[in-house]
Amino acid sequence: MPVTVQDPATGAERFVVVPAAYVFFLRDGEHGTEVLLQLRRGTGYMDEHWAAAAAGHVERGETAEVAARREAHEEVAVEDVELTFVTAMQRTAHDLPIDERVDFFFTARSWTGEPRIVEPSKCADLRWYRLDGLPDPVVPHERVVLEGIRAGSLPALTHFGF
DSSP, X not given: OOOEEEOTTTOOXXXXXXXXXXXXXXXXXXXXXXXXXXXXXXXSSXXXXXXXXXXXXXXXXXXXXXXXXHHHHHHHOOEEEEEEEEEEEEEEOTTSTTOEEEEEEEEEEEEESOOOOSOTTTEEEEEEEETTSOOSOBOHHHHHHHHHHHHTOOOSEEEEOO
């Protein structure tokens, strides 16, 4: 069941869209492009799945870029992240109470600091993987984006779960 609010102007119920920002850190490896992924644990959502090293909700008053940089600092302790926008994804998961989402995906190839686990209660591991050799399982909607990045064919707007 979607989260809803009452529209103050009309009184009608409207669903709430939850925005999030993701950063896929990329580097050139010996055998091709690599992406930094975290193994989620203890979060209650997609635990034991590999996911973007930094991601989280966009807070009130933040832009997606500000949220992405904040999450990069909070989750992997890097600064001065140079973001490249890759896609916005509208997604739904009809059986979850948080099923209406708009996700902003960025890549980064430049930052200051060495990525490390900052929240060990939520992240069990942090590793570089080749884009053509992703681990299993990866959070499904994130895998779609990673495959699009690898193929070089990611549209500006993507959809998942419809």
